[in-house]
Amino acid sequence: MDAGQLAVIAGPNxxxxxxxxxxxxxLSLLASGSRIYQGSSELSLWLKESHYLGHKLGNKGNLSCxxxxxxxxxxxxxxxxxxxxxAVLEKAGLAxxxxxxANDLSxxxxxxxxxxxxxxxxxxxxxxxxxxxxxxxxxxxxxxxxIEKHISQGGSVILTAHDQKKIHELAHHHITLEFPEExxxx
Amino acid sequence: xxxxxxxxxDVLVSWRKKSNIYQPLVFQLLIVTMFPLGLGAGAQTLxxxxxxxxxxxxxxxxxxxxxxxxxxxxxxxxxxxxxxxGMSLPLAAFSKATAHWLTTGIPVMLFAPVIGVLMHLPEQSxxxxxxxxxxxxxxxxxxxxxxxALIVNIKNGGMLLSVLIMPLLSPVLIFGAGAVLETTLGNxxxxxxxxxxxxxxxxxxxxxxxxxAAIKVNLE
Amino acid sequence: xNRLLKFYHELGSPPSFYRITSHWLKPMxxxxxxxxxxxxxxGLFFAPxxxxxxxxxxxxxxxxxxxxxxxxxxxxxxxxxxMAFVWRMKVAxxxxxASVPIGAIFTTITLLTGMLWGKPMWGTYWxxxxxxxxxxxxxxxxxxxxxxxxxxxxxxxKAARLAALVAIIGLINLPIIRYSVYWWTSIHQGSSVSLMxxxxxxxxxxxxxxxxxxxxxxxxxxxxxxCRAQSHLLKTEQDxxxxxxxxxxxxxxxxxxxxx
Numbered sequence: 329m330d331a332g333q334l335a336v337i338a339g340p341n342x343x344x345x346x347x348x349x350x351x352x353x354x355l356s357l358l359a360s361g362s363r364i365y366q367g368s369s370e371l372s373l374w375l376k377e378s379h380y381l382g383h384k385l386g387n388k389g390n391l392s393c394x395x396x397x398x399x400x401x402x403x404x405x406x407x408x409x410x411x412x413x414x415a416v417l418e419k420a421g422l423a424x425x426x427x428x429x430a431n432d433l434s435x436x437x438x439x440x441x442x443x444x445x446x447x448x449x450x451x452x453x454x455x456x457x458x459x460x461x462x463x464x465x466x467x468x469x470x471x472x473x474x475i476e477k478h479i480s481q482g483g484s485v486i487l488t489a490h491d492q493k494k495i496h497e498l499a500h501h502h503i504t505l506e507f508p509e510e511x512x513x514x
Numbered sequence: 515x516x517x518x519x520x521x522x523x524d525v526l527v528s529w530r531k532k533s534n535i536y537q538p539l540v541f542q543l544l545i546v547t548m549f550p551l552g553l554g555a556g557a558q559t560l561x562x563x564x565x566x567x568x569x570x571x572x573x574x575x576x577x578x579x580x581x582x583x584x585x586x587x588x589x590x591x592x593x594x595x596x597x598x599x600g601m602s603l604p605l606a607a608f609s610k611a612t613a614h615w616l617t618t619g620i621p622v623m624l625f626a627p628v629i630g631v632l633m634h635l636p637e638q639s640x641x642x643x644x645x646x647x648x649x650x651x652x653x654x655x656x657x658x659x660x661x662x663a664l665i666v667n668i669k670n671g672g673m674l675l676s677v678l679i680m681p682l683l684s685p686v687l688i689f690g691a692g693a694v695l696e697t698t699l700g701n702x703x704x705x706x707x708x709x710x711x712x713x714x715x716x717x718x719x720x721x722x723x724x725x726x727a728a729i730k731v732n733l734e
Numbered sequence: 735x736n737r738l739l740k741f742y743h744e745l746g747s748p749p750s751f752y753r754i755t756s757h758w759l760k761p762m763x764x765x766x767x768x769x770x771x772x773x774x775x776x777g778l779f780f781a782p783x784x785x786x787x788x789x790x791x792x793x794x795x796x797x798x799x800x801x802x803x804x805x806x807x808x809x810x811x812x813x814x815x816x817m818a819f820v821w822r823m824k825v826a827x828x829x830x831x832a833s834v835p836i837g838a839i840f841t842t843i844t845l846l847t848g849m850l851w852g853k854p855m856w857g858t859y860w861x862x863x864x865x866x867x868x869x870x871x872x873x874x875x876x877x878x879x880x881x882x883x884x885x886x887x888x889x890x891x892k893a894a895r896l897a898a899l900v901a902i903i904g905l906i907n908l909p910i911i912r913y914s915v916y917w918w919t920s921i922h923q924g925s926s927v928s929l930m931x932x933x934x935x936x937x938x939x940x941x942x943x944x945x946x947x948x949x950x951x952x953x954x955x956x957x958x959x960x961c962r963a964q965s966h967l968l969k970t971e972q973d974x975x976x977x978x979x980x981x982x983x984x985x986x987x988x989x990x991x992x993x994x
Contacts, residue, residue: 563944588858589844605805664882664899664900665885668885668886671885674878674881674882674885677874677877677878677881678881678900680874681871681874681878681904681907681911682903682904682907684871684914684915685907685910685911685914688915688918689914692918701753713910715928717909720906725902727899728896731895731896731899732892732896733908734892
C-alpha cells in the first residue's frame with residue numbers, strides 16, 4: 329500500500345475483518361513478530377508509525393478527556409503541550425469537556441475522544457475498526473474530513489466499514505472478505 | 515517517561531476509585547474480628563498466632579486486588595493503547611506492579627501494625643513486621659501482575675488466580691511470618707529477612723518477563 | 735547421532751509422533767502390568783518384615799515410587815512446557831497436557847498412601863512435615879496448570895501456551911518452595927519424622943521390589959501419557975488430513991482401536 333491511500337475492508341459479520349485489522353496492528357503478531365514493514369520485521373518500527381483503534385475504545389473511564397490524551401501522548405513518547413491537547417479536543421468537538429470524566433460522556437463523545445488520539449499522535453498509518461459506529465452525522469462528517477486530510481498529507485488509512493457509501497467513494501482499495509474464506513493469519 | 519506515565523495514570527485511577535485502596539483494609543478488619551470470636555479473646559491465645567494472622571491477612575487482602583491489575587485495562591481497551599505504543603511489555607508489567615504496590619502494597623503494609631495491635635502482637639515485633647512487609651508487598655504486586663496477566667480474559671478468574679499464585683507465595687509467607695515469629699521469641703530475624711530480600715530480587719527480575727509473556731499470549 | 739536427530743525431528747511432527755508411538759503403547763502396557771504384578775507380589779509376600787515397622791512399611795512399594803513419579807513427571811511437564819512455549823511444538827503441548835493429570839494422580843496417591851502410613855507410624859493421618867507439605871504444594875502446582883488450561887477451553891493452543899508458561903514458572907519456583915518448606919520444618923519442628931527412617935533400606939530383598947515398582951510406574955506413565963497425548967493430538971488436529979487417515983486406517987486394523 330502506498331502513501332496517501334485509503335483501504336476499506338468490507339464483509340459480513342464473522343468474515344474476519346477485525347482479525348485482519350488486529351493482525352495488521354501488531355496485536356495478534358506480538359509474539360511471533362513476523363510482519364514485514366519497510367523490509368524489516370522489527371515490530372517496534374511499525375508500532376512507531378501506526379495507530380490502531382479497535383472496538384474497545386481504550387479510554388479510562390475515571391480520567392478526564394484531557395488526562396486520557398495526556399497519558400496517550402506520554403506513553404507514546406510524544407511531547408505535546410497542554411494547549412495542543414486542548415486544541416485536539418476542540419477539533420474533535422469536545423471543547424469544554426476537557427475536565428469531564430470519560431465515563432460521563434455519551435457513546436458518540438467517547439468515540440470522538442478515542443479518535444482524537446489520531447490527531448494527537450500524528451502517526452502515518454491509521455488502522456480503524458468500525459470507526460463510524462456510534463457517531464452522529466456531524467461526527468461522521470468530521471471523521472471523513474480528518475481521514476481526507478490525513479490522506480492528502482501523505483498518510484494511509486485502513487478501516488473496516490459496513491455500510492458507508494461515502495467512504496467507499498473515497499477509497500483507493502476495496503478489500504471484500506467473503507464469508508467462507510475466513511482470513512487466517514499465519 | 516513511559517514508566518512514569520503509566521504509574522501516574524494508574525495511581526490516579528485508583529485514587530479516584532477509592533474503594534481500590536480501602537477495600538483490602540476493610541477486609542483485614544473484618545477477618546481479624548473473626549479470630550477472637552472463633553478462638554476466644556484471651557490475649558495470650560491471640561498473641562501466639564498473631565504473627566501468622568497479621569501476615570496471612572496482608573497476603574489475602576492483597577490477593578483479592580490482584581485480578582484487576584490487567585483486567586480493567588484489557589476490558590476497556592487501554593491495554594491495547596500502551597501495548598501498541600511501542601512500550602516494552604516487561605516495562606509495562608513493571609509499571610503496573612509499581613502502581614499496584616503504591617496503591618495497595620503500601621496501605622496494606624502500613625495497616626498491618628493496626629491488625630498487630632488487635633491481635634496483641636508483642637511490642638518488639640513491629641519493626642520487623644513493617645520491614646518484612648516492605649520486602650514482601652512488592653513481591654505480592656510483582657507476582658500479581660503475572661497472575662493477572664494469565665487470567666486477563668477469563669471470567670471469574672479470581673479463584674484460578676489464587677490457585678496459581680498461592681504456591682508461589684508460600685516461601686514468602688514462610689520467611690515473612692517466620693521473621694515476625696522469631697522476634698516474638700526474642701531472636702534475630704536477620705536470616706529470614708535476607709531470604710525475603712532474595713525472593714524480592716528474584717521476583718523483580720523474573721516476574722515482569724513472565725507477565726509480559728502471558729500478556730503476549732493473551733493478546734494473540 | 736544423525737539418526738537420533740532425525741528420529742527426534744520425526745517425533746516433533748504430530749502425524750509421525752502418532753504413527754511411531756502407536757507401536758509403543760502395547761509393549762509399555764504389558765511391561766507395566768508384568769512389573770507391577772511382580773513388584774507387588776515380591777514386595778507384599780517375599781520381602782522381609784521391617785524390624786521396627788513390621789508389615790506396615792510395605793506401603794512404601796506404592797508410596798515411594800508414586801512420590802518419585804510425582805516429581806519426575808513435573809520435571810517432564812516443565813521441560814515439555816519450555817519446548818511448547820519457546821518452539822510452539824504441538825507434540826510438546828500434547829505431552830505436557832497428557833502428563834499433568836497423571837502427575838496429579840501420582841501426587842494424590844503419594845499423599846493418600848503417606849496418610850495411611852502415617853496413622854500406624856505417627857498415630858495421625860496428617861503431619862505437616864516437609865515432605866508432605868511440599869508434596870501438597872506440588873499438587874497445587876499441577877492443579878494450577880490444569881486450571882488455566884481448562885479455563886481457555888475455546889482456544890486449546892492458547893490454553894496450552896499459557897499452561898506451559900504456568901508450568902515453567904512452577905518449575906523455577908519448585909526448588910525455592912521445597913527449600914523454604916524444608917527450612918521451615920527444620921526450624922519449627924526439630925524432630926520431624928522421616929518416613930524412610932534414618933537408616934534407609936539396605937536389604938536387597940526390600941530394595942528389589944521397590945526398584946521393580948519404580949520401573950512399573952515409569953512404564954505405566956509412558957503408556958498412559960502416550961494414549962492421552964495421542965488423543966490430545968487427534969482432538970486438536972481434527973481438521974487435518976492425517977487424522978482422518980489415521981482413524982479410518984485404524985478401523986481396518988483392529989489391533990490399534992482398543993488403545994484409544
